Amino acid sequence: MAITVFSKKFCREVDALQYFLLIGHNVKQDQELNFITDLERSIVREDISCPSCGVTNAIIVSGAKGHRNSSLRQPHFRFIDENGNESHDEFCDLKTIKPFKDETSHYESFTLNKSNADTTQIIGKLISNALSNNIINVSDIIGFRQWHFNIKKNNVVYVDFSSDKLHPYLVYRCRENLDLNSALSPTLDSKSVINKLALDKVVASNKDTLEKILQQPKFKIKERELDKFFKNGGKSIFDVRKIIKEYYLVNMLGNAILDSFNFSLRGIKDTSALQAYCGLLLYINEWSVDSSIEMCNRIINCKINEPAILGNIIGLNPFYKFELYSAILDINDVQSDLPSSEKLRKLMQEAANSIVQKQKI
Numbered sequence: 133m134a135i136t137v138f139s140k141k142f143c144r145e146v147d148a149l150q151y152f153l154l155i156g157h158n159v160k161q162d163q164e165l166n167f168i169t170d171l172e173r174s175i176v177r178e179d180i181s182c183p184s185c186g187v188t189n190a191i192i193v194s195g196a197k198g199h200r201n202s203s204l205r206q207p208h209f210r211f212i213d214e215n216g217n218e219s220h221d222e223f224c225d226l227k228t229i230k231p232f233k234d235e236t237s238h239y240e241s242f243t244l245n246k247s248n249a250d251t252t253q254i255i256g257k258l259i260s261n262a263l264s265n266n267i268i269n270v271s272d273i274i275g276f277r278q279w280h281f282n283i284k285k286n287n288v289v290y291v292d293f294s295s296d297k298l299h300p301y302l303v304y305r306c307r308e309n310l311d312l313n314s315a316l317s318p319t320l321d322s323k324s325v326i327n328k329l330a331l332d333k334v335v336a337s338n339k340d341t342l343e344k345i346l347q348q349p350k351f352k353i354k355e356r357e358l359d360k361f362f363k364n365g366g367k368s369i370f371d372v373r374k375i376i377k378e379y380y381l382v383n384m385l386g387n388a389i390l391d392s393f394n395f396s397l398r399g400i401k402d403t404s405a406l407q408a409y410c411g412l413l414l415y416i417n418e419w420s421v422d423s424s425i426e427m428c429n430r431i432i433n434c435k436i437n438e439p440a441i442l443g444n445i446i447g448l449n450p451f452y453k454f455e456l457y458s459a460i461l462d463i464n465d466v467q468s469d470l471p472s473s474e475k476l477r478k479l480m481q482e483a484a485n486s487i488v489q490k491q492k493i
Contacts, residue, residue, distance in 0.1 A: 239447070
């Protein structure tokens with residue numbers, strides 16, 4: 133269900149109670165929103181949209197209380213088509229039924245009273261000041277999320293392979309300077325290591341796969357990360373490689389900000405918050421690092437105002453664990469052409485025997 137939605141009228145992201153308070157409904161006396169008028173329903177249909185996929189035609193679903201006044205359902209919005217069916221896009225992660233769980237991105241709440249991490253607090257204050265000084269708008273934050281969604285919905289890839297393919301992949305990956313001709317016709321001497329020559333020969337015999345792998349970025353990945361990713365089998369994920377240029381720009385801007393503040397990131401939560409902030413600034417400035425640095429300086433030096441926005445500041449980090457997912461996608465592209473670790477061992481032994489026998493002749 134859509135806990136928060138975007139209001140075009142108020143240019144902010146709000147939950148159901150926040151929205152009806154804004155349009156003048158007596159929320160104090162109707163906290164479950166059971167007494168919504170036809171006019172209010174009409175306002176919702178015309179004004180509200182999904183902050184992820186952008187779909188409209190929202191309805192309000194009232195809250196419900198159970199035994200001893202316990203909450204069974206909180207008031208929320210639903211998006212439906214003319215037949216009453218859910219109208220979110222297939223790959224929207226805010227769908228009520230079977231939402232698309234996009235683990236390649238991460239939502240960041242910059243609402244100050246909901247943020248615990250120091251870095252998130254700092255960035256939350258910067259964004260709050262930028263909003264209150266009209267340097268950025270909530271519509272920019274929503275626009276960034278929808279920019280990402282519009283790329284994602286056309287680039288979802290099903291990934292399914294065993295972590296057993298990681299070792300063979302790395303064997304190919306480390307042979308960027310391999311002389312194919314020499315590898316296919318190896319010569320033993322006193323300094324030769326037979327297993328290396330054998331592996332070189334196996335890899336050289338699969339030239340097309342080697343060339344594909346060597347064109348891929350050298351992002352690191354560990355076997356335990358693959359095992360965790362495939363814990364419940366194959367899955368569909370966004371092909372993050374479609375935004376690799378933007379990822380490099382986010383890193384450039386992030387490094388510049390870290391240098392100016394003279395502090396380092398303490399973990400994935402800090403990294404994700406900074407990436408969400410940098411991604412937003414770059415999106416607003418059409419991916420110009422220089423313009424984004426100028427905007428960042430304006431935000432840092434602007435007048436500090438008390439937060440006056442009734443609503444939520446929810447940012448998106450489309451670059452969450454980017455290098456991990458990029459590496460997984462790269463391996464997935466070539467996994468059908470790679471031997472398993474056991475098959476590689478057998479091929480290596482066969483190649484080694486062939487090299488030794490050739491030297492005896």
